[in-house]
Amino acid sequence: MSVDLNTLKTPAPTITALTQPFWDAAAQGRLKIQHCEDCGKAVFYPRPMCPHCWSKRLVWKEASGRGQLKSFSLVHKPGHPGWLPVAPYVVGLVELAEGPTMLSFILPGMRSPGVGDALLLAPTAIGGRVLPAFKPVETATEEKPK
Ligand SMILES: [Zn+2]
Numbered sequence: 001m002s003v004d005l006n007t008l009k010t011p012a013p014t015i016t017a018l019t020q021p022f023w024d025a026a027a028q029g030r031l032k033i034q035h036c037e038d039c040g041k042a043v044f045y046p047r048p049m050c051p052h053c054w055s056k057r058l059v060w061k062e063a064s065g066r067g068q069l070k071s072f073s074l075v076h077k078p079g080h081p082g083w084l085p086v087a088p089y090v091v092g093l094v095e096l097a098e099g100p101t102m103l104s105f106i107l108p109g110m111r112s113p114g115v116g117d118a119l120l121l122a123p124t125a126i127g128g129r130v131l132p133a134f135k136p137v138e139t140a141t142e143e144k145p146k
Helices: 020-027 081-086
Strands: 032-036 058-062 066-075 089-096 101-106 118-126 129-136
Touching: 020 032, 020 058, 020 129, 066 101, 101 118
Parallel strands: 101 129
Antiparallel strands: 032 058, 066 089, 066 118, 089 101, 118 129
16 A cells, blocks of 8 residues: 555544544544443443443543454445545454454555454544554564565
8 A cells, every 4th residue: 555545535524422532532543432331341333322231321431452353345446436546455343352343444464354363553644634543463473574
């Protein structure tokens, strides 16, 4: 991927009062997700009510930034033309260490992505804003030149 992701003309996220804390954290290169004060479970995407116990006592907490690739797609034909300069690129379902799954841009690693890959949060400037992308955790054996 030789194109600077920050130069892409991609659509901006739709920010609501509910999702504002997520996007504010993202802009600072951080990942915040909701946690339920009643059942203790982590919640993502942002909601007004816990999907596990229906409590409305949700608070925002910093996520570890660790996750695992649950599934992914190599996108050749983006849903928006703004992404065309970087196609093909990888979009994946990241199972966060806290439990919830989030859809995210997966930065290229040393090898092709695979289900089960360990991932780390990699805040990335895309289309003029910092978004919570993820990158593969490279193991020592994979870092050797081939
Ligand atoms: Zn709950």
